[in-house]
Amino acid sequence: MPTPSLDSLLSNSGMSRRTVLRAAGLGAGVFAAAPLLAACTGSSDSDSGSSGTGTVTFGSNGSDEVPKKAYADLMASAKTAENLTVKINTVAHNDFQNNINNYLKGSPDDVFTWFAGYRMKSYAKQGLVADIDDVWDKVGSNFSDAFKTASTGDDGKKYFIPIYNYPWGWFYRPSVWKEKGYTAPKTWDEFITLAKKMKTDGLNPIAFADKDGWPAFGTFDYLNMRINGYQFHVDLMAHKESWADAKVQKVFSAWKEIFPYQSADSLGRTWQEAAQTIVKKTSGMYLLGSFVGQQWPTGDTDIDFFTFPEIDSAVGADAIEAPIDGFMMSKKGGQNKSARKLMEYLATGKAEDVYLATDTNDVAAAKDASTAKYNALQKKAAEVIGSAKNISQFLDRDAEPAFANNAALPAFQQFIKDGDVAAVTKNLEAQAKQIYGS
Secondary structure: OOOOOHHHHHHHHOOOHHHHHHHHOOOHHHHHHOOOOOOOOOOOOOOOOOOOOEEEEEEEOOOOHHHHHHHHHHHHHHHHHHOEEEEEEEOOHHHHHHOHHHHHHOOOOOEEEEEOOHHHHHHHHOOOEOOOHHHHHHHHHHOOHHHHHHOEOOOOOEOOEEEEEOOEEEEEOHHHHHHHOOOOOOEHHHHHHHHHHHHHOOOEEEEOOOOOOOHHHHHHHHHHHHHHOHHHHHHHHOOOOOOOOHHHHHHHHHHHHOHHHEOOOHHHOOHHHHHHHHHOOOEEEEEEEHHHHHHOOOOOOOOEEEOOOEOOOOOOOOEEEOOEEEEEEEOOHHHOHHHHHHHHHHOOHHHHHHHHHHOOOOEEOOOOOOOOOOOHHHHHHHHHHHHOOEEEOOHHHHOOHHHHHHHHHHHHHHHHHHOOHHHHHHHHHHHHHHHHOO
């Protein structure tokens, strides 16, 4: 489906590109590099669907090969199970993220992929999405209290249907580790020692890529939770703590300690390219979500992970990063009875089983989803998530969207270039004060 240009859309509304960019707080470069997210209009039927039939448009960020097929299979199953015709509008993952504000304010699809966390609540607060309390009245018993909380806006209404979550950890090739005699480190000192040994052995110790900006968030999140604890971390994301605090400076100093072991060309690489260095056995380990397994060849089970090691024994290592992915409904979609029927279906284990049959790197959210076909990676992921004391979503989901995208992302990339702890913390605090208004 052709995507209309930003300028053509704006000309019809009497607005200029500069006006929209200024209002959104985004630079023109974002739009120069990414197509505007646009729905396939004219395919939604607000009057259909009372009996489960009808057409729904679905905006998807699942542009990589594995999730793209998984979503296609999932939406095809909605036709079989509920007689729903779902028209999929797939957009490159990062473009979807960068343009989501304008997408929701323009002509969004009925249902779209999104995440739990601060950003979900933010769009609900702005009135850009429809509440789905009526859907939750029917499907709520299929989710744990934790998932219910993660799906609730600040007003107490439900806006989100979770499909799965996944842990972030250090992924590696067990065959390589067995050959080299490596063991999973339990402490930060052991981790540094392992990285040094990998370098001596001719491996790039830490596969690291941050061309798209967001992957570095995972490194910061874990370091902050291990050094300062979960509560400090979530308070920092809400700017209840200062980015200029000595505690935050300590986090960046710890990160700088592993710079010699990270991929040197990280700002020029995508996460997929970094993952391939693990697959090809040229790097030793990679901190990412379990979706990294999408990069392994089909049938290749030579993959495992260990959780982020302890740094301070007084803090421990029982907090993990395990973002929840799922679905939301646009304001327009809220008028489509078929879209609400689709949301009900997406909340079933039957639907999640269809998705996870293709994307076997995640853990289902619904209670009635089957675990019978879980592979070793999924079983371990479920165990790690189940034993965690605290779970974070991810910096760009736990923080104010404008701060994550316009402040943290470029600041972290600059820090990767120069390693200036004082500069990055001072810069982040100054921007946080402006963005959060305190």
